[in-house]
Each structure stands twice: as structure tokens, then as C-alpha cells.
Amino acid sequence: MSALKIQQGSSRHSAYDLRDPNAEVIETHTLAVIVDNEPGVLARVIGLFSGRGYNIESLTVAETDHEGHRSRITIVTTGTPQVIDQIKAQLGRMVPVHEVHDLTVEGAHVARELALLKVAGKGDARIEALRLAEIFRANVVDSTLESFVFEMTGAPEKIDAFAELMRPLGLVEIARTGVAALARGV
Amino acid sequence: MSQQMTGAKMVVQALKDQGVEVVFGYPGGAVLPIYDELFQQNEIRHILVRHEQGATHAAEGYARSTGKPGVVLVTSGPGATNAVTGITDALMDSIPLVVISGQVPTFMVGSDAFQEADTVGITRPCTKHNWLVKDTDRLAETLHQAFHVATTGRPGPVLVDIPKDVQFASGNYIPPQAARTEHYAPRVKGDIDAITALVELIETAERPVLYTGGGVINSGPGASQLLRELADATGIPVTSTLMGLGAYPASGKNWIGMLGMHGTYEANLVMHGCDLLINIGARFDDRITGRIADFSPGSRRAHIDIDPSSINKVIRTDIPIIGDVGHVLEDLLKIWKARGRKTDREGLAKWWAQIDEWRAVNCLAFRNSSELIKPQHALQRLEALTRDHPDRYVTTEVGQHQMWAAQFMGFDAPNRWMTSGGLGTMGYGLPASIGVQVAHPEALVINVAGEASWLMNMQEMGTAVQYRLPVKQFIINNERLGMVRQWQELLHGERYSHSWSESLPDFVKLAEAFGCKGIKCDHPDQLDDAIREMLDYPGPVIFDCLVEKHENCFPMIPSGNAHNQMILGEAETQGVIGDSGAVLV
Ligand SMILES: Cc1ncc(C[n+]2csc(CCOP(=O)(O)OP(=O)(O)O)c2C)c(N)n1
Ligand SMILES: [Mg+2]
Numbered sequence: 005m006s007a008l009k010i011q012q013g014s015s016r017h018s019a020y021d022l023r024d025p026n027a028e029v030i031e032t033h034t035l036a037v038i039v040d041n042e043p044g045v046l047a048r049v050i051g052l053f054s055g056r057g058y059n060i061e062s063l064t065v066a067e068t069d070h071e072g073h074r075s076r077i078t079i080v081t082t083g084t085p086q087v088i089d090q091i092k093a094q095l096g097r098m099v100p101v102h103e104v105h106d107l108t109v110e111g112a113h114v115a116r117e118l119a120l121l122k123v124a125g126k127g128d129a130r131i132e133a134l135r136l137a138e139i140f141r142a143n144v145v146d147s148t149l150e151s152f153v154f155e156m157t158g159a160p161e162k163i164d165a166f167a168e169l170m171r172p173l174g175l176v177e178i179a180r181t182g183v184a185a186l187a188r189g190v
Numbered sequence: 191m192s193q194q195m196t197g198a199k200m201v202v203q204a205l206k207d208q209g210v211e212v213v214f215g216y217p218g219g220a221v222l223p224i225y226d227e228l229f230q231q232n233e234i235r236h237i238l239v240r241h242e243q244g245a246t247h248a249a250e251g252y253a254r255s256t257g258k259p260g261v262v263l264v265t266s267g268p269g270a271t272n273a274v275t276g277i278t279d280a281l282m283d284s285i286p287l288v289v290i291s292g293q294v295p296t297f298m299v300g301s302d303a304f305q306e307a308d309t310v311g312i313t314r315p316c317t318k319h320n321w322l323v324k325d326t327d328r329l330a331e332t333l334h335q336a337f338h339v340a341t342t343g344r345p346g347p348v349l350v351d352i353p354k355d356v357q358f359a360s361g362n363y364i365p366p367q368a369a370r371t372e373h374y375a376p377r378v379k380g381d382i383d384a385i386t387a388l389v390e391l392i393e394t395a396e397r398p399v400l401y402t403g404g405g406v407i408n409s410g411p412g413a414s415q416l417l418r419e420l421a422d423a424t425g426i427p428v429t430s431t432l433m434g435l436g437a438y439p440a441s442g443k444n445w446i447g448m449l450g451m452h453g454t455y456e457a458n459l460v461m462h463g464c465d466l467l468i469n470i471g472a473r474f475d476d477r478i479t480g481r482i483a484d485f486s487p488g489s490r491r492a493h494i495d496i497d498p499s500s501i502n503k504v505i506r507t508d509i510p511i512i513g514d515v516g517h518v519l520e521d522l523l524k525i526w527k528a529r530g531r532k533t534d535r536e537g538l539a540k541w542w543a544q545i546d547e548w549r550a551v552n553c554l555a556f557r558n559s560s561e562l563i564k565p566q567h568a569l570q571r572l573e574a575l576t577r578d579h580p581d582r583y584v585t586t587e588v589g590q591h592q593m594w595a596a597q598f599m600g601f602d603a604p605n606r607w608m609t610s611g612g613l614g615t616m617g618y619g620l621p622a623s624i625g626v627q628v629a630h631p632e633a634l635v636i637n638v639a640g641e642a643s644w645l646m647n648m649q650e651m652g653t654a655v656q657y658r659l660p661v662k663q664f665i666i667n668n669e670r671l672g673m674v675r676q677w678q679e680l681l682h683g684e685r686y687s688h689s690w691s692e693s694l695p696d697f698v699k700l701a702e703a704f705g706c707k708g709i710k711c712d713h714p715d716q717l718d719d720a721i722r723e724m725l726d727y728p729g730p731v732i733f734d735c736l737v738e739k740h741e742n743c744f745p746m747i748p749s750g751n752a753h754n755q756m757i758l759g760e761a762e763t764q765g766v767i768g769d770s771g772a773v774l775v
Contacts, residue, residue: 040373043322048314055315086502093499099319099339099374 032061032082033108034115034185035092040100041067041075048098049077058091059083062117062160062182074102080115080160080183107185115185119163124151125174133173140166151176192364197326197357198223201290204333205234207366210261212237212252212628214245218265219305220292223357237628237657240649242269244621246276246347247647250285251625254608255583257410259286259340260625266292267305270351271312275615277347278316282612283433284408286345288336289317295355296324309351318346324353326361334369343376344497345408376496380513380521388468388492388509389526395466396537397544398426401449401478404433404611405471405495406515407604413516414604417470418442420523423531425538427545429457431472432596433611440600446545450478451747452593455553455756456545458745461486462753463544469493471515474504475612476749484752494518553745553758554597563714565591565666565737569598569638572664575721581633583626585609587619587643590672590743595638617646620663624650627659634662634725641667641734642691651704654730662724663732668739669694676742680757697734704732712736 039045046065053060061080068076081091088106096104107113121142123133126149133152137144142156151174156166160183167178195203201224205213212235217225228236239245242264249260260280264273270291280287294303310322319339321332332350340348392398400421406413414437421428421444428438429449438445447454449461461467467489472478474493479485485505492509493501501510511518526532556566569591576582577600584599586592586609601607608626610618623637637644644665654661674689701708707727711720711734724731744759 044310044314044320047311051315086506090499090503093497093501093503097343097376097497097499102373 028084030082030084031088031108032080033088033106034113034183035079035081035095036103036105036107036185037077037079037095037101038103039075039077040102041073042100045075045100046077048100049079049095052094052098053081053091056090056094058087062180064182064184078183078185105187107187110187112188113185114188115159115183116157117160117163117183118155118157118181119167120145120179121154121156121167121170121175122151122177123154123170123174124176126150129173133170136166136169136173142166192362192368194360195363196223196360197329197352198227200326200330200361200363201333201352201357202227202231202234203363204330204366205261208334208337209258210234213261213263214239214248214252214625215263216242216245216265216269218269218292220266220294220354221263221269221290221357223354224263224290224292224352236263237624237653239621239624240652241647242272243275243617244624244647244650244653246273246280246287246289247615247618247621248625248628248650248653249287250276250280250283250618251585251608251622252629253280253285253287253625254407254622255605255626256629257605259288259337259345262287262289264289264291265305266294266309267307269305270307270309274312274316275613275617277313277349279610279613279615279618280347281316281318283610284345284404285347286340287347288340289313289347289349290333291349291351292357293322293351293353296353297355299353309349313349316347317349318344320349320351322351322353323356326356326359329356329361330363331369334364334366335371335374337366338369338371339374342374344405377512378496378514378517380494380511380518382521382525384509384511385518385521386525388511389522389529391466391490391492391509392424392426392468392526393529393532394534396534397460397464397541398424398466398468398538399460399464400426400428400438400468400470401430401461401472402428402434402437402470403431403472406434406437407471409471409496409515411604413471413514413519414438416516416519416523420519423523424526424533425542426468426533427460427542429453429460431475431478431611432609434472435596435607436601436604439602441602446549448596450475451480451749452597452743452745454597455551455745455758456548458747458753458756459548460545464489467491469495469507470519471495473500476504479505480747480755481750481752486753551758556741556759558714559738560714562738563712563717563735565594565668565741566598567714568666568717568735568737569594571717572636572638572721573599575718575725576634576636579634581630582606583608583623583630583633583635585619585622585626585635585637587637587639588614588616588673589640589643590668590676590741591638591640591666593673593743594666599638616640616643618643620644620647620661621650621653623661623663624654624657624659627654627661628657631659635660636662636664639663639665640672641665641669641694642671645695648700651701651706651730651732655705658729660727660729660731663730664724665697665732665734667694667697667734667736668741670739672741673743675740679742680746680748697732701732706730706732708732708734710734710736
């Protein structure tokens with residue numbers, strides 16, 4: 005049988021064949037979906053995930069091409085290889101969807117998230133929080149005598165780690181944007 | 191060349207420019223401007239249904255029997271929500287529909303106005319795409335895009351929601367050629383490497399099968415022609431899903447019958463025992479596969495589908511070919527011929543010998559009666575008396591009668607058989623028959639119905655009478671929700687919970703009340719004459735065919751079982767079962 009030329013990450017053929025088809029392993033994938041910025045497009049994408057029982061770990065969306073009315077949706081999702089392929093195919097066939105990129109399969113990519121963390125405390129805890137923030141390159145964007153709001157950008161794991169450290173030091177509240185991601189290189 | 195006109199006029203103009211001849215609809219406050227425009231022209235015919243669900247199924251019948259999109263016009267709120275079942279039905283069976291709904295004026299949207307419903311929200315998951323048009327200048331383009339999306343790639347229903355102020359306001363009309371549609375262009379040509387890989391498998395397969403579906407019919411008459419050529423030239427047996435019946439002729443020599451839960455013994459054992467499974471425009475629905483883990487255990491699988499999401503959704507495919515069936519089959523035949531038209535003749539001869547053995551089981555056999563009309567017998571007689579009609583179309587409702595119709599009626603051409611497959615919508619058949627008859631006024635259109643299903647949209651008899659549509663409602667009346675009763679008998683300890691039809695109307699009197707003809711038949715000796723009477727009558731007929739009440743539909747693969755775990759029922763199975771393996775009776 006001729007070997008099928010299946011391009012890595014191509015959604016033309018299922019990339020299913022590239023991996024162990026029966027794998028029950030749960031993979032995490034970051035998808036970049038370029039859509040028409042029209043009313044209801046986000047509801048459509050979210051409805052697809054909830055209607056078919058797929059997971060959303062995080063989802064961010066904003067218009068990225070004002071002239072062309074295009075938005076970029078970055079979705080971090082988890083599932084077996086078969087489910088991940090289904091998600092891509094289901095997204096790809098939606099009318100307002102122009103491109104679906106699986107950044108996880110297509111090669112190295114950078115993923116960043118912005119977080120705001122409010123930490124309340126006095127004395128040593130307060131000093132320790134500030135010291136750790138410096139190490140993590142978090143900025144202080146608001147401060148009172150009893151609290152800080154830190155702003156930090158980084159990979160989601162880095163934010164997780166920072167939040168863990170802040171918890172015993174008086175973490176009160178955290179707001180996260182979800183992941184924005186781009187492939188490396190050109 | 192653009193023109194100023196009101197939104198309501200644009201709707202009618204766009205329909206004309208799209209070549210629409212018929213609209214199935216029901217008026218209401220939010221679509222009155224469009225109805226006003228319809229009133230003032232004669233090119234587009236409007237069929238006034240009796241319920242918006244009827245409009246959607248009628249449009250489906252129209253679409254399936256013509257290959258053209260069906261058009262539906264409904265008002266806001268309840269008009270739109272009543273249409274939801276038919277829209278979902280069309281999505282599941284890939285039927286192109288353009289549904290136009292009225293909406294409260296834009297400045298009232300969100301205020302819980304009278305007859306306001308979030309129609310695009312409600313129909314988002316049951317349409318291929320939908321639009322709320324807020325600006326009259328965008329209306330014409332949106333309508334043209336709607337037709338494009340409904341009919342391009344895998345067909346399906348779309349909805350355009352038009353607020354009343356947008357209908358009244360004036361704007362710029364553009365013709366179809368000026369509308370931007372290029373973005374939505376699913377690929378139709380299959381990958382040549384993949385097609386070649388499939389040809390290589392065809393050349394060496396010992397036990398191949400063509401498993402065909404509604405995609406062949408949706409691809410157009412050319413695809414059915416190519417399928418016939420492929421099957422006949424290679425000698426590969428052909429089975430089909432419920433949706434694909436007629437793509438390969440039932441009288442063709444390679445035909446082994448429908449497959450799946452109530453498919454033939456031979457078709458299901460072929461699926462189970464094949465070494466090459468070629469899925470052409472079908473989707474491995476659960477009614478077809480049975481238990482996934484035991485599905486066709488020894489086969490390589492190729493899957494031709496225009497929708498990439500169908501590939502590997504349910505069954506893992508070795509050779510995925512994404513493209514339009516017609517295009518792919520054309521390339522496939524070209525490559526197969528260029529490589530010398532090879533098949534494994536010896537292997538195929540053995541395969542056919544095996545298939546003939548399975549066929550000899552005569553799985554559709556039933557014990558006939560001289561006292562009571564057996565439903566299978568009724569359909570055999572209906573088939574015998576109408577098969578040679580030059581222009582016959584059959585629709586069905588949902589239940590046992592539907593499966594018997596699929597088993598006992600044969601279709602030699604595509605677009606002649608309309609049934610609700612994916613959604614299994616009781617109430618589909620009567621309005622669908624109306625849509626078919628509207629498209630083919632001279633044809634013989636029969637709805638094979640169950641009494642319970644038929645009652646679900648029986649108000650549409652009024653539509654049939656009003657428009658002089660001579661549809662024949664052939665009701666297999668077992669006074670039971672037969673299919674439910676069968677499952678209760680086989681799977682729920684014969685506890686018949688709410689599965690009988692009580693207080694049924696007198697169908698003959700009902701026919702009289704509607705102003706059409708009623709015929710009742712309860713004895714096998716009178717059946718042929720009664721059917722002839724129905725066929726000879728020039729107008730619509732309600733035929734009440736009283737049948738045996740407890741008949742079960744066999745063969746049956748109970749849900750969750752494998753293809754070789756079929757219940758055969760009355761069929762003579764002595765001896766054969768031992769030969770062919772583990773068939774549980
Ligand atoms: C709208 C709808 N409701 C319920 C069902 C479940 N259902 C499937 S078949 C059936 C019984 C149909 O009875 P009838 O139309 O008399 O057909 P029969 O099976 O007796 O031939 C029912 C209730 C359905 N398919 N559709
Ligand atoms: Mg019944």
C-alpha cells in the first residue's frame with residue numbers, strides 16, 4: 005500500500021494515523037482558531053465544545069485583524085488523540101472558521117498568560133511576597149499598606165507556581181486571562 | 191448592478207434569483223411584510239402548511255426528491271420554535287434547507303417582546319449556520335450566502351432571522367453573483383495518493399464490500415451512476431444505509447440489501463466478514479455499526495466523505511478520503527482502469543458463494559396469514575402493485591413500518607426514497623410526501639406510515655386537500671407504537687408501558703372530514719383490490735390498513751450487539767447457522 009503523505013498536523017487527513025490510534029492517553033493541545041469576527045461566533049465555538057462534551061481548559065478571544073474582521077481564539081483543550089482530531093475537524097467545518105492550527109503538533113510555540121493577583125498581608129509575609137514577586141518578575145500595579153496587586157505574564161505553569169507560593173502569604177483573589185499562543189519562528 | 195428596495199422585497203427577489211419555485215410557510219406578525227410581497231407576485235408559489243414542523247418536513251421532501259434546496263418561511267417566536275424539529279432532522283440527514291424566520295424589530299430585540307425568541311440562539315446547534323440580519327443593506331448578500339452554505343459541501347439547513355424593521359427598511363439589493371461566498375468552499379477532489387492506495391486494496395481484496403450512504407445521493411445523480419459502474423465493473427457487493435437506498439439499484443446484481451439494525455442477514459455478515467470495507471458517503475452511525483469493539487473485525491477500512499469530521503469519528507479508518515463522492519469515484523475508476531482493471535477474481539467468486547449461502551437463509555421470510563394482514567405482506571403487495579409505476583416516490587414515518595418499507599420496497603433510482611434516518615422523527619412522512627408531490631405533481635407519492643406517527647402531523651392532510659396533492663397515506667395500523675412495543679417485548683420483560691394506540695380516530699371518517707378519500711382494509715383477500723382503489727383514485731387517500739398487532743421486525747441486531755449476533759425471527763435458519771458461525775437467534 006502506498007504510504008499516505010500525511011503532513012504533520014494537517015487537518016486534511018486525520019493526524020490520527022501518526023499516533024497510536026488506540027491510545028487512551030489524555031493529551032493537552034493548544035489550538036489557534038482564526039474566525040470571522042461576527043456575532044455569535046464565540047457562542048458557536050463554545051456550543052460545539054459543550055454540545056459534544058469536549059473540555060476547555062482555557063479560551064481567549066480578541067479581534068486581531070480589524071480590517072479583515074478576523075479574531076483569533078486560543079483554546080487549550082484536553083482529550084485522547086481521537087478526540088483532539090475530532091475537535092479540530094469539527095472546528096474546521098464551521099462556516100466562520102478560516103484556519104485551525106494545532107500549535108502542539110505543528111512545532112514549538114510560546115504560550116503566555118496574564119494574571120493579576122491580590123495578596124494581603126503585613127510584616128514578614130508582605131516582604132516575602134514582594135521578594136518572590138521580584139524573582140518571578142511580577143510587577144506591583146497597586147499597593148496599599150495591607151495589600152499588593154501583582155501583575156505577571158508567563159507560561160500558565162509559571163503563574164500556577166507563583167500563585168501556589170502566594171497562597172500562604174495572603175493570596176486573596178486571582179484573575180487570569182487564559183492562554184495566548186504563537187508558533188515560534190516563521 | 192444593485193438596486194434599492196425594501197428588505198421584504200429583497201427576500202422575494204433573492205428567492206427568485208436563486209431559482210426558488212416553491213416556499214413552504216406559515217404567516218405571522220413578524221413576516222407580514224414578506225407575505226405582502228409574496229402576494230404581489232406570481233413567480234414563487236407558496237404552500238400554506240398547517241404547522242411549521244410540516245413546512246420543514248415538506249421542504250425536506252421537496253429537497254430530497256429534487257436535489258434542490260427546500261425553502262421555509264416562518265414567523266418569529268412559536269413559528270420558529272415549531273420549525274426546530276424539522277431543522278434538526280435536516281441537519282442529521284444532511285438535507286439542504288433555507289429557513290427564513292421573522293424576528294421582532296431590532297430595537298425590541300432583547301426586551302421579551304411579543305413572540306420574541308432567541309431564534310439564532312435556539313437554532314445555532316441545529317443548523318449548519320445561521321444569521322441574524324440587522325441591516326437591510328446586508329440582507330441580500332446574507333440570503334445568497336445562506337443558499338451557498340446550505341448546498342455546498344455537506345448539505346444542511348441554514349436559517350436567516352430577519353427583524354421586521356429590516357423587512358420594512360430600504361437598502362441595496364445585490365444579485366447572487368455579487369455576493370461573497372468564496373470563503374466557504376469545502377474541498378471536493380479527493381487526495382490522489384489516498385485514492386490510489388484504495389485502488390491497490392481493491393485489486394487484491396478477497397472479501398470487499400461497498401458500504402454506501404446518503405452522501406452518494408447528495409453528491410448528485412452522477413455519483414449514483416459512478417457507483418453502479420464501480421460495483422458492476424469490479425463485482426464488489428453493495429450494501430447501503432437507510433439514507434442511501436436507491437443509489438445502487440435494488441434490482442442490481444451486486445445488491446445485498448440494507449445493512450444495520452434491521453438490515454439483511456447477508457449485508458450484516460458481509461460487513462462482519464469482509465477484508466476491505468469501502469465506506470462511500472456514510473457515517474458509521476450506531477444503527478449500522480452495532481457494538482464498536484466487534485465491528486468488522488478483520489477489515490481494512492476506507493472512508494470517502496466530504497466532511498472531515500466524519501473521518502475517525504466513530505470507526506478508525508485506514509484510508510481517509512476527504513472529497514465529494516462523485517469526484518472521488520470518478521478518479522477512483524480512472525486510476526483502477528489505468529492500472530489494468532484488476533481484482534482478485536478467485537477471491538471474489540468464493541466471497542459471492544459465501545454470500546449466496548447467507549442469502550439462502552432468506553432472512554426476510556415471515557409467516558403469512560390468510561386471516562390477518564401481516565404488515566410485511568401489506569408492503570410486499572404495495573411493492574408488487576407499484577414497483578413498475580414509471581414515477582414512484584415513497585416517504586415513511588418512523589417505526590416498524592419504516593423498516594419493513596426499507597426491507598420490502600426496492601428502489602432503482604436515487605431521490606425516490608425519503609425517510610427520517612438520523613433523527614428518527616415520527617411525523618416526518620406525511621408532510622414530506624406533500625413536499626415531494628409539490629415537486630412532482632404527476633408522480634405517484636406514497637407515505638408508508640404507522641398510525642401513531644401519522645397522527646403527529648395529520649393536520650397536513652388539509653394542505654394536501656387544499657393544493658390537490660394526490661398523496662397516498664398508506665397507514666400500517668397495528669394500533670401500537672409498534673417499534674416501542676417490540677423493544678419492550680424483547681428487552682423489557684414484555685411490560686408494554688404506554689405503547690399502544692388507544693382512541694384512534696376512524697381514519698375513513700377522518701378522510702371524509704378532510705375532504706379526501708378513506709379506504710379501510712382488514713383482510714388479506716381484499717388487500718390487492720383496496721390498494722388498486724387507492725392507486726386509481728385521482729386525489730389524496732388515507733388508507734387504513736389494519737394489520738397483525740404483535741408482529742416484530744426482523745432481522746434485528748439488538749443495540750450494543752455485534753453484526754453476527756442477529757435475531758432472525760421467522761427465517762428458516764436450520765443448518766445454515768452452524769456453518770456460518772455464531773449467530774444468536
Ligand atoms: C417524535 C418521536 N417521538 C417518539 C419516538 C420514539 N418512537 C420510535 S418508533 C415509535 C412508535 C411508532 O409507532 P407507529 O408510528 O405506529 O409505527 P409502528 O412502529 O407501529 O410501525 C416511537 C414512539 C420517535 N421516533 N419520534
Ligand atoms: Mg403502529
